[in-house]
Amino acid sequence: MKTIIKSLIIAGLATATYAKSPASAPAENLINAQRVSNINIANISPNDSIWRSAKTASVILYPQTTIKLNDAKANAANKDNKAKVAKVSAVYNNSAIAFKITWKDDTQSVQNGYKSDVYPDGFAMQVPVSFNDPKKLPYIGMGSEGRPVLVHLTKAVSLHYEPNGNGDIEHQINPHNTNAFGSDLKNYDDKVNKLGKQTYSRAFISEGFRSMTEIKDGSDTFGMKMVYDAKNKTWTGVVAKKLRDGEADLSKYGAIPVSFAIWDGDKLNRGGVKRLSSWVAVKLQGKAGGDALVKELTSKPKGDAKAGQAQVEAMCASCHTLSAAKQATSAYMAPNLNNIGGYSTNAYLAESIKDPEAVVVPGYNRNAHKSLAWYNLDAKTGKRTTIMPPMMSDDKSINDAVAYLKTLKAEVEK
Amino acid sequence: MSKRQLAMVMDLNKCIGCQTCTVACKTQWTNRNGREYMYWNNVETYPGEGYPKKWMDLGGGFDAAGDLKEGVIPNIEADYGVPWDFSYDELATFNFREHNPVAAFHADSTPTWGPNWDEDEGAGNFPSDNYFFYLPRICNHCTNPGCLSACPRDAIFKRDQDGVVLVDLDRCQGYRYCIAGCPYKKIYFNPKISKSEKCILCFPRIEQGLPPACAQQCVGRIRFVGFLDDEEGQVHKLVHKYKVALPLRSDYGTQPNIYYIPPTEAPAKFDAEGKIIEGSQRVPMKELETLFGKSVNDAIKTLKAEKDKRTKTGESELMDMLIAYHHQDMFRLDANYYQDIAKAKNNTNPLAPIDNRYAKGKFTKEINFKANA
Structure with a gap:
């Protein structure tokens, strides 16, 4: 009983702190995590009482279009995808953090039975393993070399087996x-x-898509669940993880970056065919620190988008597709940027223009498009180096370019 | 490119479509654990829809520029065919005196397609110009695999030691882009484990010096197995010396390593009165060119010339090879080759002497290959 009262008081305090913030509408790209007393990681559920005090924020998830995969039917079904808004809330305590994400999906797709071409709905949550510099977060596409991320994923798969699992x-x-x-x-x-196993929840560590490797040694303590509300046609997913475990220590921060991805099985979503958010700041209410991260992830670009457009179209468009109207010479040369404004941070864009070597997007399998390298590869070390030269060096040009690139994104589904 | 490449040659003149290879493979690998619908080895009738249905039209492989093409993932009921069960339990309790016995023995689903749905149908009009032949198919263990190139998880790898293409089940997350990428549709989704699986060229047998089960069991002795660089081997001789063994649909750009001796021995066509039209060709060369490329013309010429030579002189190395006298000549495998690699690595694991990636994740290395001239 004592604990319940305590948690209520803390929750009340936290709410009060939140209400003090100047703007009446919550800032974009910011989730305020309320402190709660007890998070049951293994059996986390959308119905837990911990969510009662939690504030909801909107997170926009954009279609992944950086690379194009090779399933003809999936590509046709996802050709004109719009962005989706998800409602996200977060709670934390000294040892754990948990998120609840709700998004609209008109069809409940479950991978079930003896089928070869049925795909499940699902969601994933991504956090960096470490992030001392808020301007140098891992690449949004499952991390990058030297900047690993942890990914927690669950999918609506009814029953599956592990080969030789036991x-x-x-x-x-x-x-x-x-x-x-x-x-x-x-x-x-x-x-x-x-x-057979009834839940399809997995933890991965990754330094860029393609390198994602499942954590099977139990060193990552997490729990996930997703529930479909047939009446409102929405999925609600919850994920809870230990703040400090084998790979990462998130317990020392006052704010942490997090991003989400969702899959729509009805549209043959899986792997790279999905929607994902940019890095979103999660402010741990009542905990000091993290202001720089919050500022970085919630700030609007400073430059002049119009001036940026002229520069980007002149300097970038021959290799990078910018939109349906501005197509690169080949789709396989470099990341497609037509949703880059949706899922990239300002700092990432600026860094990539100035120092393309900082994050080399893993791109396609080296055997899939041999005439277009995308990046150079040291055959011995496996290290990727970029083929893109640094494009701009003065801050004004970079800021303008970033301001324009931030406008490149699909419109949000009504 | 892998350092060495294991290859198989299949003599289509001798395939009788008995499906012994299919059964050998099925009982060895695919009769359980979600693989029930898969045929890592199948024998289809050509011309025909094939397995899975119309696989040649489902995309994948590479275009002329070397870019991976989009493909389609077949549906299990409509394109592969679901293995149905019969009502065995009902049979045990069925009262045959009172009811029609036919009613007791029925399938538990209504199939609309399956492997060999159109077996022996072929094309043309009986008896004047109808024709068909059997086309046994396994994974081509390509030099430039479409499945491997399509995988966004780097879960498919090609072994350096023998070029066998395998799925690393530890890395596979069941996205199925590999199925779209393979133009032969010889990689399958296992719904029970939610991962992709494919022909493994019986690598646990090969590492012990035994040929794949399909080749060992073949009653027509149509299959030769060996390393392409083994100049004494019959595989090398058929592919490189006589150039009578040709890859299937090499226009897909994956550089397949299963080779076929094209069918040469069809009877001539009949005219309206049922008389033989001398010199006529029942299997249209155009069809064979589609399957095996233009060089099929030369291959058939060589085969016919060697056959004549053998008739006249009693001697022809090529014909002797195709008669397939001894398994030990047809299968040039070398258990010591794998054991020596294991020894050099100080690896004493008899189940994975040369490579444990089948169980452990690694990144796919770049494969370098030269396009055919």
Whole structure:
């Protein structure tokens, strides 16, 4: 009882702090995480009482168009994707942080049964492993070399198995190859079913898409769940993780960057065909620090977008596609920028213009488009170096270019 | 490019479509654990829709510029065919005296397509000019694999030691872009584990010096297995010395490593009165050119010339090879090759002597290849 009262008081205090902030509308790209007493990481649920005190913020998720994948049907279905708004709230305590994300999806897609071309809805949350400089956050596409991220992902997959997951060889044979009939066969099938896993929640560490590797040693403590509301046609997902675990220590920060991705199974979304947000600042209410990060992620670009447009079209458009009207010579030469304003930070754009070497987007498999290198690769070390020269060096030009690039994004779905 | 490449040659003149290879593969690998619908080895009738249905029209592979093309992922019911069960339990309790026995034995789903749905149909009019032949297909273990290039997770790799293309199940997340990328549609989605799987060229057998199960069991002895650089091997001789073994649909740009001896021995056509039209060709050369490229003309010329030579002189190395006298000549595998690699690495694991990436994740290395002249 004592704890409940305590948590109520703290929640009340936190609300008061939030109400003090000057603007009446909450800043864009900012989630205020309320302090709560207890977060049940393993069994986190959208119905937990911890969400009662939480404030909701809007996060916009833009279609991933940096690279184009090779599924003809998926490409056709996602050709004119718009951005989606998700409602996100966050809570934290000394040892854990949790997010609740709600987004609209007219169809509930579950990967279930014996199908080859059915895809599940899903969502993921990404945090950097470390981020001392808010201007040098990891690349939004699952991190970059030297700037790793942790990704937590869950998908609406009803039942799946891990090959040799339990080393149980005797239940890996076809029921017809057993000598069982009737009730014996039923018992056998039941045993096989027990080997299946009901949740498809996974943790990954990654230094850029393609390198994402599942954390299987249990060093990342997290929990996820997603629930479909058929009446309102929305998914609500929750994810909770320890602030400090094997890979990352987020407990020392007053604000942390986080980003989200959602998949629409009905539109054959999976892998790179998805919507993702930019880095969003999560301010841990009542905890000191993190102001620089919040400022960085919520500030508007300073430059003149119109002047930037002229520069970018002149200097960048032959390699980078900017929009449907401004196509690069080849789609496979460099990242497509037509949603870059949606999922990139100002600092990332400025850094990439000035120092393209800082983040080299992993691009396509080296064998998929051989005539266009995208980046240089040291065959021995596997290190990627960019083929893009530094484009601008004066701050005015860079700010203008960033201001323009920030306008390159799909419109938001009504 | 891998340092060495294992390859297979299949003699289409001798394939009788008995599906022993299919069954050998199925019982070895694909009769369980979500692989039930997969045929890592299948034998289809050509001309025909194939397996999966109309696979040649489903995209994937590379265009002339070397760019990976978009592809389509087949549907399990409509394009592959779901393996149905019969009502065995009902049979045990069925009262045959009272009911029609036919009713008791039925499938548990209504299939609309399956492998060999159009078996032996072929094309043309019987008996004047109808024709077909069997086309056994496994993964081509391509030098420039479409599946590998399509994977955004670098989950597919090609072994340096023998060029076998494998899925690293640890890295695979079941996105299925590989299926769109493979023009032969020889990589499949396993819905039970939610990952992709494919023919592994029976690498655990090969590492012990045994040929893949499909080749070992082939009753027509149509399959030769060996390293392409082994000049004493029959695979090398058929592909490079006599140039009678040709890759399937090399226009897809993946540089496949399964080679076919084209069918040469079809009967002539008949005229309206049922008489033989001398010198006529029942299997249209245009069809063979589509499958095996223009060089199929030279290959057939060589095959016919060697056949004549053998008839007249009793001697022809090529014909002797195609008669397939001894398995030990047809399968030039070398267990010591793999064991020596294992020894050099101080690896004593008998189940993974040369490479444990099948279980452990690594990045895909760049593959360098030279396009065919």
